[in-house]
Amino acid sequence: MIEGECVRQRGALGDVLEAARDRAFVGRNMELALFRSALAGETGACPVHFLHGPGGIGKSTLVRRLAREGLRAGRAVIEVDGRTVAPTPQGFTAAVGDIPAEPGVVLLVDTFERCQGLEGWLRNEFLLGLPLGSVVVLAGRRAPDARWTSDPGWSQLLRVTSLRNLPPDDAARLLHARGLPAGAHQAVLSFTGGNPLALSLAAAVAVREEGGVKSGWKPSQDVIATLLSKLLGDIPTPAHRRALEICAHSYVTSESLLRALVGAQAPELFAWLRQQPFIEATDAGLFPHDVVREALEADLRWRDPDGFADMHRAVHQYLVERVRTVSDAQLLQATSPLIYLYRKEASANFHKWRDGDHVKDEPYAEEDRERVLELAETAEGGESADICRFWLDHQPEAFRVYRSTQTGEIVAFFAWLRLREPLGADIDPIVDAAWAHARSAAPLRPGEYIALARFHVHPPVYQRTSPPMDLMHWRGLGEIFRADRQAWTFVVKRDDGHWDAYMHHFAMPSVGRRPRVGPHPYVLFGHDWRAQPVGPWLEERSNTILAHKLRRGASSSSGEHAELVVLSRPEFDTAVRDALRAIRRPDALARNPLNHSRVVTQSATALRTLLINGIDALREGRSGDKHHRALTTTYIAGALTQEAAAERLGLPFSTYRRHLTSGIERLIDLLWRSELNGTAVTGGDPT
Structure with a gap:
């Protein structure tokens, strides 16, 4: 049917309807400009337009608007809905009807995915027979066949447009046109992401639910079900x-x-x-x-x-x-x-996610030195730049630079220091504060180290959400997840309160130390990974996402996780000896500090079982059978005295004592290695 005739038949009611649609139409300025250019016959304008995009993106709304544009330009407009077309050349030809002989017809095909099997026929036969000056729009969910653009002729005549979500300003205009108060816009926009159908449906529901508008709108299940369909x-x-x-x-x-x-x-x-x-x-x-x-x-x-x-x-x-x-x-x-x-938790306002493509993360190189020092001085001052110079000399491998993908210029840098001794504590107040806290709270044990996220420098938006800050945080967390023998992680930020809630949410609260560098106060956040290792830490973070959706019996995110104790080697040795002596007395064994050590909690076994597994593992080592028998007879079998144990083993008391002492030492060494490395006590002891 020729649309002009239909409009004349509809009369006043149709005019009111179209006027209302015109008022509600927003955005799509580029698509409208390209279509108007084709209607005007401008040089370089394409006569055939292929619009594609997912359901709800506004294809049908745009096609209706293009029909109005064609009518206003005095063109004959033919509209075809792919849902009502038999997907054959004969069916399509019948749906189009008689094409006016005069040039300038506008053919609009909506829901083209329902007859997309006709692409080859349209491309090679039907469209070639249209009068000169015709403008064609095909709109569907799927992109066109690649043979359109690979053909040197059609590549000059066809414009392919992937319809996207409405940008924020246009989305807000649509919500306003639907009568939604400005105070409710953000709640709707955060759910819809600028999808026109979702915006329209959510706005209609939110306007009806006035209480929802006032308190912060959330989509009902009916809205969600409608959208999904x-x-x-x-x-x-x-x-x-x-x-x-x-x-x-x-x-x-x-x-x-x-x-x-x-x-x-x-x-x-x-x-x-x-x-x-x-x-x-x-x-x-x-x-x-x-x-x-x-x-x-x-x-x-x-x-x-x-x-x-x-x-x-x-x-x-x-x-x-x-x-x-x-x-x-x-x-x-x-x-x-x-x-x-974790994007919907406390981290939601602290990341830009896909915007990270604006910069790329690269290892520091010596030729970057002057630029890094310049950035440090710009953001933090001369004293901070001097400290940065010290760390560039002593740990250049700790630094990462962030280079603009557009200009190639370094715009930010980050440092992840690894410290096994108080290097630089007399130079850097931040490092001095980290060591002071570690010594007072839980000192390092042999082989362990401190990690310090020392610099987060991006001068244009210093220590605020930005693509470089995303990459800095992700790299720091990646280093934590992969770390071996990392005792403490410390993160330093400018002391302005901006990061307090974020760091606390991720179980890295302020340690109470606020060092100064030059005129600027900083706050030190920290986490002891021996008290809560990465596995339980990640599980707790993960469970916050599930909240009350967790199944019965799963651990909650309400802070019920028990912190581990961090024992020094002498304390650990004493605790193992005490546990062996109490192995047959559950009440005494329950009070042993090993119950809250890493070796017990990560093994997910009771302390008594862990000791038995450790004793069994000693069999594989040198003189293992002797050590295993001495420990088993003394502690597991429960000989009343050591003399009785020696007699039961048929050994001289001095020989028995030697086997027992060596066995206890090997067992402690085995358990200590598991405590430090987080490995299970299941295999043989290699010593």
């Missing part, structure tokens, strides 16, 4: 839906991640995800449009909280293992997806 279309199987949910929860989804969670179907599911119009592809993998991500997550949390918790833990475990095993060059790429899982 519109945005996703048909999902072939439960496995495909599972892949979508994993993709929504993860920062990016690779085929490797899917394989770890769904098994052999991963290649098929990844290929299907890749074809969906609401999925974007990057070098690291796939991710969904924001509104799809939000709706899928909210739906799964509500519909199947246990399933959501299981999926989260599986994704979390995969990402933790990846951080621990990737090369240094891949550390940031592996760490950012893990941190992204």
